Amino acid sequence: MSTISTSGRASRSYSAVPGQSGGPPLWRVAKALVLLVCIALVALPFLAVLSTSLADAAQINDTGGFVLWPDHPTLDSYRALLGGGLVSRAMMVSVGVTVVGTLVSLGASISLAYGLSRPGSYGQKPILLLLVFSLLFVPGIIPSYLLVKQLGLINSYWSLILPTAVNAFNVIVLRSFFTSLPRELIDAARIDGASEWRILTGIVMPLSKAAIAVIGLFYAVSYWNAFFNALIYINQSAKWPLQLVLQTYVVNNAAIGQGQTSDPAAALPPTVALQAAILILSIVPIIVIYPFLQRHLTKGVMIGAVKG
Incomplete structure (x- = not known):
């Protein structure tokens, strides 16, 4: 029994090392949040530029600049x-x-x-x-x-x-x-x-x-x-x-x-x-x-x- 409990503790301590696939849930959540922030920093500016190019004149005038999502997409600019x-x-x-x-x-x-x-x-x-x-x-x-x-x-x-x-x-x-x-x-x-x-x-x-x-x-x-x-x-x-x-x-x-x-x-x-x-x-x-x-x-x- 002692052998089993020792190996179990060793397995748990090894899986708790940051970067391992079996890390604690908090560590996996932190990594996911960091990746989501990085994706957002890249995707949101591109989405804003793409949405603005597809937005109509009325929505651009209402927002006074960039549009995050076009209400009535149009290809007039292109x-x-x-x-x-x-x-x-x-x-x-x-x-x-x-x-x-x-x-x-x-x-x-x-x-x-x-x-x-x-x-x-x-x-x-x-x-x-x-x-x-x-x-x-x-x-x-x-x-x-x-x-x-x-x-x-x-x-x-x-x-x-x-x-x-x-x-x-x-x-x-x-x-x-x-x-x-x-x-x-x-x-x-x-x-x-x-x-x-x-x-x-x-x-x-x-x-x-x-x-x-x-x-x-x-x-x-x-x-x-x-x-x-x-x-x-x-x-x-x-x-x-x-x-x-x-x-x-x-x-x-x-x-x-x-x-x-x-x-x-x-x-x-x-x-x-x-x-x-x-x-x-x-x-x-x-x-x-x-x-x-x-x-x-x-x-x-x-x-x-x-x-x-």
């Missing part, structure tokens, strides 16, 4: 923005720059990382040192602008892609992953007569889907969220990406005029609703894409964390 006005053009520009820029950046980064990962590659050490040097010393705004102007890229979409096409950190991460791949596979393919291009596309890239997905997500988010290059290099508002429109009309609180919506003759929804709709349009694409890459992202963040 119709005004996406019917051929400034925001619809900006979304097309952002989507095009993000897709083309991500493909260009992935192609350049994968090629450079693969070349640097192969032993005995020509100029391997100087190029690697140059990449590390670019991480430590970033060129200023004026030299970058003068270079882009000298290349004739001012007011061109390529000015939003080429200056940031290759990120040194992403290249170093890819190089580390390529270096960790079994060298025997590459040697066997080379003995069978496979070219370097065939080895890269048929062996290295299929084995590196997780790393490439993570780097691709980094590039895509960077291109989608970028507005500073457009602010410097793009002079025509018709070529603005969505983030520059967001920065102009939401952050700087500039007035959205009649000529910047789908129907210049129609009455505009409240400015707060239009600003909230622009915010939602800038967030939704990343939210939609992320679930498809989550599985690869979970694997990619573990690159180099576990050996053997």
